[in-house]
Amino acid sequence: MSTIGRTDARITIDDVASRAGVSIATVSRVVNGRYGVSAATASRVQRVIDEMGYESNLVARSMRSQETRIIAVLVCGIEPFSAELLKGAADELEHSGYSLMIFSGGRSGTAGWEQRYLSQVSGTFADGTILVAPTVVDVEASHPVVAVDPHLGVANLATVVAENYDGARAAVEHLVSLGHRHIGFVAGRADLESARRREAGYRDGLAAAGLEFDPRLIAVGEFQEEAAANAARTLLTLPDRPTAIFAANDESAIQVVRVAAELGLSVPEDLSVVGFDNIPESALVEPPITTVDQSIQSLGREAVRLLLQLLRDGEPATPEHRTLPTRLVVRKSTGSPRRL
């Protein structure tokens, strides 16, 4: 038989103190393992604590100590990217004594929700914040903040980013080495630095291969399903359609493959597709997608590591920017173009 249930009145330090015949100061010292309590008293108090099942009130403790041991993560919504990131963050936080609090802005949220959350939460309910793919550039907080995949122009904030430029170049070089000369690009959210860097990598990759940049071969997918599908349709219905498409993230790449199928094109025979991110889904779809791995979980872990460091050592005058390597993962969605 299950004994699941509810114990109603919460026991406070006063209850323990009076039952043990000591002052609350002593109880507090026992709870926190402070010195200044004799062994005899300590064990007696401890026994009472165990008997009564006392747990100290974290809110009261936070109020006094001015820290909550909570890390807030602000994400726009729980999609594959942020889910992976959360996983990494949660893993890294496992035995740190900190807990994770997730604020999901929701797509309905007007731009700037981050700032509203932050000014409420910072210095109040969380000791630090991890900001994922923010939609604003002006952020003010009264506690340490780390931005993952930051907004363009963010300068005065610690950041964790992947080597977006190198990754994009590797993707293009891969396509070029397969013989592609006509390579399209589904761009990402124009306001994110990562998207810009990937586009720069695409352009420079073309240039390095001696290929001319054709503005008609670039379409904006916004990192979103619908917009990406439209972008794919635009590119694939061009009179001289590209033989390969590099999509700025995997979700877009998946849409490209889907639209290609709709149009009767098979991948990789008629069209090669490369994505970016290496979200788990990219390996599961058919065909598995060649992509640039940025180890999203590592981003999450690194963000946590950096934030904990800031909490421990204080914030330096100039914020730290960390960059994580990327790596091309070749799967089945790329091959040589049919007609050279």
Next chain:
Amino acid sequence: MSTIGRTDARITIDDVASRAGVSIATVSRVVNGRYGVSAATASRVQRVIDEMGYESNLVARSMRSQETRIIAVLVCGIEPFSAELLKGAADELEHSGYSLMIFSGGRSGTAGWEQRYLSQVSGTFADGTILVAPTVVDVEASHPVVAVDPHLGVANLATVVAENYDGARAAVEHLVSLGHRHIGFVAGRADLESARRREAGYRDGLAAAGLEFDPRLIAVGEFQEEAAANAARTLLTLPDRPTAIFAANDESAIQVVRVAAELGLSVPEDLSVVGFDNIPESALVEPPITTVDQSIQSLGREAVRLLLQLLRDGEPATPEHRTLPTRLVVRKSTGSPRRL
């Protein structure tokens, strides 16, 4: 140029009060829109608040009001199932004034981590808790708790579950109607009610079709990748291997397909596979998997709805159990057996 930065000293209600030349009581009334403040004073105080960028300290507020407006979600790890559930929960919570706090037990956690978290957090840092697929049966908390996909034998706790039995029967009936007579089962975690119900549905589905239950056709996959793969291997290397396998969740079904491919069996020609859950991945893999949809997001939403109701109206004497319907989703992983 970005103006991201840090404002250091946090402004308290005292700062506002002294600057506005009123008492802190008046400031508090203005902040919370209480009556008893003249329009003139109110607007003057409000101006000072805006000027100074004052935000009330949530910890202090919680301490006084005895509520934090935080909902804790205890998950074992962030895998596809819990990610979907979180998504639903976050959506439902969007405009409720509550925030989501996620505690990830981590696989390393010893059994019973839920209880440790709960006794710490309940009545202290969260107003209510959603417990996802708990590993223990004895839970005690000083605030409302809703269990999703509860442990076997949980009686005295509000729960939200899917129609696991009906779903499993539908899956088996689907296979039977395709002509399968030799149907294997990859079972789930033995300690979860959902897993038991699915197994019961499997057995009764067989019986209803007049098929004999063969204990060799059942192998335990534990809802985990590795164990599921082993279970699949066991079943598929039987002398008279089953022509169809029903897996107790999609992650297991994906492993079954993978192992089948390893063994040179093609799905659905040589083997039909049905999963359970309808996680996003199940539609992406090749072939897309026929599965029983339990709308995990709905489970999350329903859990939040139930919890908010408990918070609002108080807890009834006998806890409420809610059941959500399931629905068979036929995709490409099932077909008629090759040889009848």
Next chain:
DNA sequence: CTTGCCTCCGAAAACGTTTTCTGTCACTGT
């Protein structure tokens, strides 16, 4: 026996709110 130190422990302040209680003042009705 006094002085001084050390150990153990309790009183009380502090953290930043919300809310109750009380008081002041102006205004109304007689």
Next chain:
DNA sequence: ACAGTGACAGAAAACGTTTTCGGAGGCAAG
């Protein structure tokens, strides 16, 4: 002119901790 009323605002208590400060007592050294 005076009691009664209502609107407004401040003082203070309360929420449950942690920590500083100081006091009491024991013991060693002078």
